[in-house]
Amino acid sequence: MKHARKRKFKRADAQMQRGSSQRRTARSQTEYTEHTFEPETGQPPLVSVIIPVMNERKTLARVLRQAEQIHPRYEIIVVANGSTDGSVQIARQKRVRLIEYPYPLGHDVGRSVGAKAARGEVLLFIDGDMVIPAGKLRPFVKAIMERDADVALNNYSGPTGKKKVHNVVLAKHALNELLGRHDLEGTSLTAVPHALSRQAIQVLGSAVLSVPPLAHAKAVRLGLKVATVNKVNVGKINPLRRRRERVTPLEHLIIGDHLEAIGWMIEHDDGKAQWPDDEQFERAQPAEKSGVGERAIHWAPVLEALNMMTGWKSGI
Incomplete structure (x- = not known):
């Protein structure tokens, strides 16, 4: 990628700092109470299930x-x-560790809190408003x-067959292309x-989980084995969340989180990033015309997404 294009990404990276400011403020919050629960087996848990919760009364139970059905040696951490x-x-009536x-801590900060407290060798992250059968977990x-x-x-890349693909879906595809992992398509932390x-937690640290695209980029770049496992169509599971998203x-x-990930990649560029050149930018077709379903047109939506992210003027 030419220097002019990199400078544009750096300017966008500075803009995105506003996008995560509410979470960074929340991370300094230290006033909390913890209710502990020890498994009846008397053995340390192998699996820690981490569930951030904010007003999920209708689905939490x-x-x-x-x-509770995922593994015999488990702990559930509700943040x-x-x-x-x-x-x-x-939560207090259940067999959980309650923090x-x-x-409110801010979006995704509960993941970092839960990961820091977890004792298991496997950390599974789910949400309190999505009821996913244990068999799928x-x-x-x-x-x-x-x-x-x-x-x-x-292994869920979001809806990609639409004429107008959502900007967040584009951003996920763009990040994986830049990471050289087009096989991951639109999957993401x-x-x-x-x-x-x-x-993975030892390599990445728990704090970075508050910015999932950054954790995703670091995991790939630092040599962790990142793979898609099972498809859970979360887009259909929770209509309440979709309605809430229309309001807030x-x-x-x-998008700011993805820019933060790209900014980190620029700062730690080891020559492996798949930066598009200016000619590819000029040839790119608008994403709403091309979609993101086929590798043959892979750069068109990616470049559209990058233009969208680096040209964002408000809200970040």
Whole structure:
């Protein structure tokens, strides 16, 4: 990639700092209470199931029931932050470790909190508002335990057959192309469920999980084995979240996270990044015309996504 193009990415990287500012402020929050639970087996857990929760009363009990069935030696860590709807009371009645914050931590920060507290060799991340059957979650744990992966991703790339592909979907595809992992398509640590090994946590650190695209980029670049494992169509599981997104969309925040990942890649460029050149940018067709389903047109939506991210003027 030419220097002018890199400078453009660097300017965008500076813009994205605003996109994650609310989370960085939240990370300094230290006022919390913890309710511990020790498994009846008397043995340390092998699997830690981490569930960030904020006002998930309608689904939390069902989510916990599925989590209890994933593995005999388990611990469930519920990171309740800013919940006012009775979610905390539900968690207290269950066999979980409850870490309770009185205020919202910010999007995805609960993952970092839970990972830091986890004792298992496998860390499985799910959400409190998505009821996913245990049978669909076990493959992620199995992939880590059998060392098929250090990072086991949900093999879900989002809807890509539409005339107008969502910007977040484009950003995920773009990041994987830049990482040289087009095989991952639009899969990402942004989406649950996913699982990480203890080794992956040691390499990455727990704090970076608050910015999933950055954790994703680091995992690939630092040589961890990143693989797709099982497809869970989370886009269809939770209509309530889709309605909520129309009111308070997270699109700007997630795009900012991807820019942060790209900024880190620029700073640590080892020559492996698949930076497109200016000629490819000029040839790129608008994403709404090309879609993202075929490798044959892979650069068109990727370049459109990068132009979209680096040219973002508001909300980041």
